Amino acid sequence: MDRRILKSREAIVEAFVALMAEKNFEQITINEISERANVSRGTVYLHYTDKFDLLDQCIKSHLVELIESFLPCGATGIFPSKASLLHTFQYLGQHAFFYAAVLANKGVPMFRYRLQAALLRGLDKQIDMNGINRDMNKEMLIQFLTSAIAGMIEWWITNSMPYTDVEVVEQLWALMERNQMVPQPFDKGMTI
Structure with missing residues (x-):
């Protein structure tokens, strides 16, 4: 170009x-x-085309980069390791100005919706429905976890990252382990 x-x-x-x-x-x-x-x-x-197209393209490009940050070095799974989750939060921290602007702006609910949709598709393939999740409704469990992760990202960014990326990852990883979110193959062709 x-x-x-x-x-x-x-x-x-x-x-x-x-x-x-x-x-x-x-x-x-x-x-x-x-x-x-x-x-x-x-x-x-x-x-x-207009400011809506500009917003859409900004959100799309940042979400693509965010999803790619899940998968460093050809790994699989939405968060295949604690290191990839840390990489994702480091990416969020590096681009905090953009994420804070779209998350705090009341006129942009589309960003949170698309973030949750991307997480939903990834978590659907990753949740282990055995063990403690055996009697759970998978759809409800995935909706809950998706909202929780998106909410944690939103909280961390909009509150000026009150904890380090390492501290947030430690807590989030422990919560993911409790819910048996074991890495499963992840569709790299995921659409936003």
């Missing part, structure tokens, strides 16, 4: 995320995005 095009896209996304950190999504205009990015309105429209 042409370096100028890439630079314009990066400036637009950076301006958009900064505006989302400052105000509600519904209040953001293309004019504000273009002014903050130091590009013309036409340049914004050249890359994105």
Whole structure:
């Protein structure tokens, strides 16, 4: 891709995320995005249909990167090891500004929904329904765990990461072990 095009896209996304950190999504205009990015309105429209398309593409690209962070070095499973879970929380910490902006912005419930949907698909393949989970309803168990993990991510990010990524991972891993979330093959072709 042409370096100028890439630079314009990066400036637009950076301006958009900064505006989302400052105000509600519904209040953001293309004019504000273009002014903050130091590009013309036409340049914004050249890359994105509207602010909804821009939001959708931002969320999609960050969720793809987040899912890829689950799977370092060709591993399988939504969190195949404590090291991959730590890698995921390190990724979240490195991109905390974006995640805080979309999680705290009341106009962007789509992000949490899509995060939960991605977790749901991964956990569905990973939950061991033997042992303590034998008498549980799998659908309810997966819904509960998905909400819990997404909630923990949201809480950690929106509260300015009050515990280190290592501390959060230790606690989350212990909870996952209690619920017999043993690594199972994971579909790398998962859609967002």
